Amino acid sequence: MELPKDPAMLLSIVNMKLRDFYPTLTTLCEEMEIKETELTERLASIGYEYDADGNQFV
Known part of the structure; x- marks a missing residue:
């Protein structure tokens, strides 16, 4: 996806x-094959x- x-x-x-x-966020990123740092930076x-x-992201 x-x-x-x-x-x-x-x-x-x-x-x-x-x-x-x-x-966890780590599990989501591993399963979806996305970089955790990239995701957190985009939401930051x-x-x-x-x-x-x-x-969750708050």
Whole structure:
């Protein structure tokens, strides 16, 4: 699955996948074969960072 280019859509999809399918961001990235740093940087560009305790970007 190719992730959306739009950061807001990316945020929505990633948080949904973390909530429903993946116990950690690392697991999501490994399964989807995407670089964790790239994903976190893209979401940081709109002011979001990963919260490991909540397993979501906030």
